[in-house]
Amino acid sequence: MASAPEHGAAAAHIADRIREAIISGEYAPGTRIRQEELATEAGASRVPVREALRMLAAEGLVTLVANTGAWVSSLSLSECQEIYRVRERVEPLLLRMSAPNLDDAELDRLDGLAAAMAATDDPELFLTLDREFHLSTYGGAETVVLSDLVHRLWNRTHSYRRVYTGLMDDRARETVHDEHRLMVAAMRDRDLDSAESLLTSHIRRTRRQLAGHPELFLATPR
């Protein structure tokens, strides 16, 4: 289970727990994180908690202020746009490195995810499936640095994607589904250039739509 009582992994486990809580929405951006609370919850002392917070801070998920405390990082609109601009450049590269290693069974599964996403109107499920879909398209990449980078970029924006997902209208949703299907089709055809450019458009379009919702972001994030 989650609590393997192995020595030397407390900080990592606690970090996993917090990361999961942030991604699941349990901890929203701006939420105060208290060391003691996490420590008792993990049945540990504050020492490994602090190490976990340092890790998460370096990942950008948590913001530390000396002598004051830790908060779940929030983003300004411009920071979020920055992340999307980076994703626009980086994820197509990762897709290119992954796609050749995805077999037919995996492509079928991707189609299934895309279909499930189109079939639901539960925003939370949509969000989960979307993440699962995209990260799965990267699953064939034998990379370390790049896939880690992309995962971190997804993590940092996940909370905002959650809110935005609830605001999408039917037209926007339909466009997303079309793009997903086209991406899988391009990958089936081993047409990496098309897959790349479809993904670029996909991310860029989302970025531009996000720009129309500044109310989702704080002016002065921490």
Added chain:
Amino acid sequence: MASAPEHGAAAAHIADRIREAIISGEYAPGTRIRQEELATEAGASRVPVREALRMLAAEGLVTLVANTGAWVSSLSLSECQEIYRVRERVEPLLLRMSAPNLDDAELDRLDGLAAAMAATDDPELFLTLDREFHLSTYGGAETVVLSDLVHRLWNRTHSYRRVYTGLMDDRARETVHDEHRLMVAAMRDRDLDSAESLLTSHIRRTRRQLAGHPELFLATPR
């Protein structure tokens, strides 16, 4: 000096110190890092040292193995190539966001750096000037996420750039200088497309030359 006796910053200071030591070459890739050593050196206990190591591990500069220790991260050739591929996609974007904000004085300074680089044959000075040149070209960007990402990518590869720099022949060096001068010229002309594509080629060329020196890398890095 380096030791401002402020409360709540010990871990950050120690991390700065280690990061600096890695970049300066004092700590080469693969070097074992002992907590006690750093603690006494910083006049602190091992607790903030461990927090610093967690941060650096999240930055990719240090590799931690539970119950065993910390080492300065080393890269395999393929990991290094990965980083360069990411840089190829990401740095031109950052340059585009920075260039419009660089005034004539700053562009003059960049030309000066390029000239100084061309004039020296001290590899260490070359390395320092090269870093200073490129990071300065990004100095106009009002970004947080992206510039932080680029700095980290530079940091992770700096040790290898050091070794490679010593191996460059005159022709390779001359090419680099030409590219630097052309980049500054393009920025003076406010020709962002040219600046971007020059930078892309610049990084790609270096990546391809690095591929010819697998002996600089470990097969199984940690």
Added chain:
DNA sequence: ATGCTTGAAATTGGATGCAATCGTCCCGTA
């Protein structure tokens, strides 16, 4: 000579305790 076992030293992991800092409430003053 090589490989395996054992045990002590070295090193890391984590809990506890205390000092330092920050927030907040309360009070006094204008």
Added chain:
DNA sequence: TACGGGACGATTGCATCCAATTTCAAGCAT
């Protein structure tokens, strides 16, 4: 009422101490 200014409580920062684990060398067996 509005505006400082302490004092207290809550929280974080860090040093010290002990436990868990690994490493390494010496000894033993093959």
